[in-house]
Amino acid sequence: MQEKIISFASPVFFLLIAIEFMVAVRRQQHRYQINDAINSLSLGVMSQITGVFLKVLSVGVYAWVFQHAALFNLPEDSSWIWLSGLLLYDFLYYWLHRMGHETNLLWAAHVVHHQSEAYNLTTALRQTSSGALFGWVFYLPLALIGYPVQVFIAIALIDLLYQFWIHTQQIGKLGWFDRVFVSPSNHRAHHAVNDLYLDKNYGGILILWDRLFGTFIEEQDAHPVVFGTRSPLRSWNPLWANLEVYAAVAQDAWHTKRWGDKLRIWLMPPGWRPADLENSTNTKKFDLQRSLFNPPLEASKIWYCLLQFILALQLSTHFLLSFQSISALAAFAYACWLIITFWIIGGLMEPQRLYVLLEKCRLGLTSLALAFSDSWFNSFPLTMLSKIAISCFCLISLLTLWRIFEKTK
Structure with a gap:
């Protein structure tokens, strides 16, 4: 169902992308980079294609737990079930998203969404092809409580679609809205690689979770946001975009001598390395003023x-x-x-x-x-x-x- 809804929603996505593009040209700021946009959209389409084959995890496991272990039989036609389900889903998404930045195993999937050095509506569609491998675990509480499968699928789609519009630089701060909901300003700070903004603003719809758990930061005019990752991809290869962190962590896991570290490295934050490998390579300091990846092309x-x-x-x-x-x-x-x-x-x-x-x-x-x-x-x-x-x-x-x-x- 999700694939069909997103397919039918695609014309709306592209209409909004076209409007954003024209606004950016008229303002002469934050213009699109065509190769980057193609790369982001390719990754988004690939995530939908691979998602077809991973439904057994993203939905299948949920359905099995709901059928065999649900504590309550909640009705599908109650507005309170839908509202509370969306609220709980957004809370669980906060923790999945946060762990996606704090553990190598989940960052290896989520990094795809952050690799672009641009920030526009095509970035919203830049999604991982491997996120369903482990992400399903975080939503099992919904199944255990008894939220029906169709409700889960629908609220997951609502949470996902909401996050499309916040990936833009053409909308500034929105006053009280920024204090309650995830907004373009809040999410720009989340995508930043500046020291000030790192690992902040994980919310999907509500920014209240970040305020509650101490991960909120406001976008500051004195510190313009720089987008991308601390280990820039510097490639338009969508397959490598999905594999680069898995490959780097697997390489360290192979070379480290301690068996405990071979497992531990997958659960540690990005950038962590075993003691016996810590000084084996020279790590270049990240440069905020680096040139953007844009190979010349006729x-x-x-x-x-x-x-x-x-x-x-x-x-x-x-x-x-x-x-x-x-x-x-x-x-x-x-x-x-x-x-x-x-x-x-x-x-x-x-x-x-x-x-x-x-x-x-x-x-x-x-x-x-x-x-x-x-x-x-x-x-x-x-x-x-x-x-x-x-x-x-x-x-x-x-x-x-x-x-x-x-x-x-």
């Missing part, structure tokens, strides 16, 4: 990546609306093709020659597959005209790829 190459991204975005919507009607194997193959597409687009924006070769393979194999099949991933019938149109698009893309990436290298 306009023609940006337009090529943008066109391929838009097409992949439309096909991702098709996947999210139809995956339940096809076999698990076909859905997995379709999902892999989409994720590989976003991965290659990211590589083309850096740009790296390897990804030009991979893009040739993707386009060629896609066209070749249609020559031996009358359906899209053996699940969606295609007319001869459709097959010809897709093949022609692949051919034109190959010629364009050669023209702007090979001939001008």
Whole structure:
């Protein structure tokens, strides 16, 4: 259900992104960086695609606990159940979010949302693909109390959708609203890497939790917010964005000699290292004045990546609306093709020659597959005209790829 609602809400998201973009241009401040926006949106779409296969954890475990261990049988049609459920969900989200900044295991997933050095509405859609692996644990109290599964799914979606609008620099402080609710000003401080703002403002809808537990800070004009992470990603690769912290922590866990530290490192705060590794590498001091990651790329190459991204975005919507009607194997193959597409687009924006070769393979194999099949991933019938149109698009893309990436290298 969540995938379908988000898919149908996407036009509203993009309308608001367009409005924010025009406001930023008119004000001549906080303008969009197209490659960063594509990267953030790619990560958001990938999180929805992988979420299809992780529903067994994010919803399945909740449903099992609700069915077998719920203390009460709460009604679905009570407004008080919905209101109290949303309040309790937001409280539990605060602790999941806080632990996501205070433990390596959860930070490895959550870091994706913070990697962008820009801050706009596309950042809101920049989500992890692995958050469901462990995040479900925090919401089990709702199941134990007896909040129905459909209520849980709906309030989780409400909490998520609320947080879209707060990812903007075009809205200033809002007076009393900032003192009660999570607002753009409050959340900007949360995304900051300045020492002053680190590990603050974890609330989803209510900022009251932060005030209650001592993690609130107000955005200060004297200290402009700098966005990103203390270990900048400096890549448009969406796969590496999801794996970078897992890889770094796993590497330290492998090299440390103490068996206790091999486990402990996953539960410690980001930046913590075992004593035997603490001085093994020279750690560079973080520079707030660092240059932003923005590899130079000709306009023609940006337009090529943008066109391929838009097409992949439309096909991702098709996947999210139809995956339940096809076999698990076909859905997995379709999902892999989409994720590989976003991965290659990211590589083309850096740009790296390897990804030009991979893009040739993707386009060629896609066209070749249609020559031996009358359906899209053996699940969606295609007319001869459709097959010809897709093949022609692949051919034109190959010629364009050669023209702007090979001939001008």
